[in-house]
Amino acid sequence: MSTITGVSTVDELPDPEGHGPFEGDRASTGRLGDRLFGGTARGAGVLVIAMVTLVAVFLLSQAIPALAADKVNFFTSTQWNVDATPLQFGIANLLWVTVLSSVIAMIIAVPLGVGVALFITQYAPRWLSRPAASLVDLLAAVPSIVYGLWGLQVLGTHMAGIQSVLERLFGWFPLFQDAGIDASSTVLTVSVVLSIMVLPIVTALSREVFAQTPTLHKEAALALGATRWEMIRTAVLPFGKPGIISAAMLGLGRALGETIAVMVILSALADGTPWSWSMFNGGETFASKIANNAAEFDSPQKAGAFMAAGLVLFTLTFVVNAIARVVIERRKVFAE
Amino acid sequence: MKLQSRRQLASVTGVALVSTLALAGCGSNNNTTASSTASSSASAAGGSSSSTACPTGTLNGEGSTAQKNAIQQVIADYQTTCSGATVNYNATGSGAGVKQFTAGQVDFGGSDSSLKSTPTAGTTGTEQTNADKTCGSPAWNLPMVTGPIAVAYNLKGVPKLVLTPSVTAKIFNGAITTWNDPAIAAINKGVTLPATPIKIFFRSDESGTTDNFTKYLKGAAPSDWPAATGKKWTGKGEGKQASSGVSNAVKSTDGGITYTEWSYAKDDKLGIAQIDNGAGPVVLSGPAVSKAVSAARQTGAGNNIVLKLDYATKVPGAYPILLVTYELVCSKAKSPAKVALLKSFLTTFASTGEQTKLQDIGYAPLPASIQAQVNTAIAALS
Numbered sequence: 159m160s161t162i163t164g165v166s167t168v169d170e171l172p173d174p175e176g177h178g179p180f181e182g183d184r185a186s187t188g189r190l191g192d193r194l195f196g197g198t199a200r201g202a203g204v205l206v207i208a209m210v211t212l213v214a215v216f217l218l219s220q221a222i223p224a225l226a227a228d229k230v231n232f233f234t235s236t237q238w239n240v241d242a243t244p245l246q247f248g249i250a251n252l253l254w255v256t257v258l259s260s261v262i263a264m265i266i267a268v269p270l271g272v273g274v275a276l277f278i279t280q281y282a283p284r285w286l287s288r289p290a291a292s293l294v295d296l297l298a299a300v301p302s303i304v305y306g307l308w309g310l311q312v313l314g315t316h317m318a319g320i321q322s323v324l325e326r327l328f329g330w331f332p333l334f335q336d337a338g339i340d341a342s343s344t345v346l347t348v349s350v351v352l353s354i355m356v357l358p359i360v361t362a363l364s365r366e367v368f369a370q371t372p373t374l375h376k377e378a379a380l381a382l383g384a385t386r387w388e389m390i391r392t393a394v395l396p397f398g399k400p401g402i403i404s405a406a407m408l409g410l411g412r413a414l415g416e417t418i419a420v421m422v423i424l425s426a427l428a429d430g431t432p433w434s435w436s437m438f439n440g441g442e443t444f445a446s447k448i449a450n451n452a453a454e455f456d457s458p459q460k461a462g463a464f465m466a467a468g469l470v471l472f473t474l475t476f477v478v479n480a481i482a483r484v485v486i487e488r489r490k491v492f493a494e
Numbered sequence: 495m496k497l498q499s500r501r502q503l504a505s506v507t508g509v510a511l512v513s514t515l516a517l518a519g520c521g522s523n524n525n526t527t528a529s530s531t532a533s534s535s536a537s538a539a540g541g542s543s544s545s546t547a548c549p550t551g552t553l554n555g556e557g558s559t560a561q562k563n564a565i566q567q568v569i570a571d572y573q574t575t576c577s578g579a580t581v582n583y584n585a586t587g588s589g590a591g592v593k594q595f596t597a598g599q600v601d602f603g604g605s606d607s608s609l610k611s612t613p614t615a616g617t618t619g620t621e622q623t624n625a626d627k628t629c630g631s632p633a634w635n636l637p638m639v640t641g642p643i644a645v646a647y648n649l650k651g652v653p654k655l656v657l658t659p660s661v662t663a664k665i666f667n668g669a670i671t672t673w674n675d676p677a678i679a680a681i682n683k684g685v686t687l688p689a690t691p692i693k694i695f696f697r698s699d700e701s702g703t704t705d706n707f708t709k710y711l712k713g714a715a716p717s718d719w720p721a722a723t724g725k726k727w728t729g730k731g732e733g734k735q736a737s738s739g740v741s742n743a744v745k746s747t748d749g750g751i752t753y754t755e756w757s758y759a760k761d762d763k764l765g766i767a768q769i770d771n772g773a774g775p776v777v778l779s780g781p782a783v784s785k786a787v788s789a790a791r792q793t794g795a796g797n798n799i800v801l802k803l804d805y806a807t808k809v810p811g812a813y814p815i816l817l818v819t820y821e822l823v824c825s826k827a828k829s830p831a832k833v834a835l836l837k838s839f840l841t842t843f844a845s846t847g848e849q850t851k852l853q854d855i856g857y858a859p860l861p862a863s864i865q866a867q868v869n870t871a872i873a874a875l876s
Contacts, residue, residue, distance in 0.1 A: 343734075455589065456614050
């Protein structure tokens with residue numbers, strides 16, 4: 159046997175059990191478990207991405223022939239003639255009503271939801287926080303048709319007072335002008351109902367995020383002499399900001415796509431009604447317009463026009479979510 | 495641990511056994527023989543001439559929502575007398591009904607307008623030719639349900655209101671804006687009309703009711719209604735979803751007016767205008783509507799009973815605003831097993847007994863002349 163420095167004969171010979179050199183004793187479940195689980199996770203991710211892509215492809219394939227045949231500008235026209243052959247349709251009205259109702263809903267729901275989540279995690283005693291959380295989650299279980307009927311018949315009767323006050327104070331601003339629609343069927347009423355539908359989503363996600371705040375951070379703030387509110391402001395909220403943004407984006411997705419409640423509450427406008435920026439106007443959102451007419455898609459061209467509207471909604475949600483992702487990623491660079 | 499799992503196993507088995515027995519008891523007894531129900535069906539159908547025994551099987555229909563209440567009542571009656579038969583009707587809208595029937599997915603369709611004989615943009619052929627092709631034989635439109643359309647209003651202190659086609663058209667396209675307008679006062683002498691503004695409500699979803707109402711306005715007052723007719727509303731006002739939406743809106747708005755099915759106007763206790771087509775004001779009632787249907791012309795050939803309604807009819811006592819719902823059937827059915835059931839069901843539907851009962855839920859009975867034609871067509875189905 160040679161004795162070369164750095165080379166050992168043990169490296170050349172098999173183990174006492176007969177395994178080859180450098181193989182170990184295979185005590186762990188090792189690579190098979192890894193492969194299965196990793197493969198399944200990868201497959202699930204690929205499946206979801208594929209589904210989203212296929213939905214986009216479906217919408218595009220249905221919408222493009224109708225868009226090509228459209229005689230007016232798709233984005234700025236307020237006409238919607240999809241039955242007759244000179245196809246003229248534009249989404250200006252739909253886009254404004256959808257965006258306005260969702261934005262107002264988020265302005266109401268996000269601060270409210272974050273407040274509720276802070277209360278449940280930071281302020282409430284333990285015997286109260288669990289039931290309170292369940293009650294807020296129960297709001298998510300109410301069907302949207304029930305929200306629509308409630309909004310029209312109960313909430314609507316109380317909106318007249320708010321509307322008259324706002325019109326009196328801010329009527330000079332286009333957003334608050336009177337548009338002749340009864341107070342129970344305006345964009346504002348719909349926004350309030352949408353905010354209630356979005357609230358449980360924002361609350362549930364924010365609650366989870368706030369509960370994960372490192373206790374050390376909170377205790378450090380308190381040790382430095384911070385009051386409860388200052389501790390929340392410096393330790394809890396910055397930590398939870400990406401979570402709040404994600405929660406808001408999910409809620410926004412629900413608000414943009416809500417169909418039945420909008421159909422029941424909001425008054426549609428007749429063709430040729432003059433344009434109004436007001437939140438006291440009626441109208442239709444993308445989702446409610448498609449749902450109202452879905453039973454009467456006579457021809458591929460007509461269906462294509464509505465699919466084009468759906469495509470705009472899809473793109474809008476996608477873009478908003480992408481912006482939110484960018485904001486979150488930028489925030490994460492400075493965290494920890 | 496073993497004892498616990500055994501106890502769990504025993505309890506699960508016990509629950510499974512009990513639930514199986516309970517559900518088996520719940521299963522309805524659909525195995526009654528046809529002969530036992532033959533005599534009861536013959537007497538209850540009140541007009542069925544051909545079939546002696548009650549057929550068994552399942553029929554699937556889809557389409558118009560306007561006839562939903564009517565067909566569901568007839569189905570309930572039919573299934574009580576013929577317990578071996580099941581008829582399913584899905585009210586998804588006339589457009590969906592025509593589409594499914596033309597695609598051969600259902601045994602019969604329900605539509606507020608007959609199969610079109612003019613081509614639609616982007617499709618080959620017409621609805622009629624495509625349905626003929628799918629059936630392999632001519633597709634027939636059988637008028638079955640007459641739905642009166644009421645001009646419903648809510649005006650305090652005005653229980654009786656008379657409207658002419660011209661004034662109605664002017665109201666619904668915004669030319670007349672207050673209730674005490676001279677044009678309305680002129681045809682309602684002796685009634686004090688308040689100065690309330692008129693609030694119009696229309697159907698925001700595409701509907702056969704809008705289609706027939708605009709056809710009436712255009713047919714009876716063409717110079718006052720220049721807009722197009724169709725399932726999409728072309729006048730003024732605020733849009734609400736479905737008949738229940740417009741009726742509720744009128745009920746909660748003083749000065750509101752809309753067009754809606756008679757049953758909704760009755761249920762919400764709205765004022766129903768009397769229509770004066772030139773032969774005096776006519777109150778909305780079943781016989782008045784039947785008179786208007788009798789005045790219709792048949793434009794289809796033979797057993798394809800396509801009715802062209804005369805909206806400008808001056809027959810005294812006829813209420814002209816209505817929609818007719820057709821049952822779309824193949825003259826030679828694709829599956830022969832279902833023919834007997836289809837014929838039996840349609841015969842019950844067209845029978846005088848059922849048609850008269852429909853008046854209670856806001857429909858008008860088929861007039862005798864049309865009923866005879868429909869019965870001839872049903873007998874000719876094979």
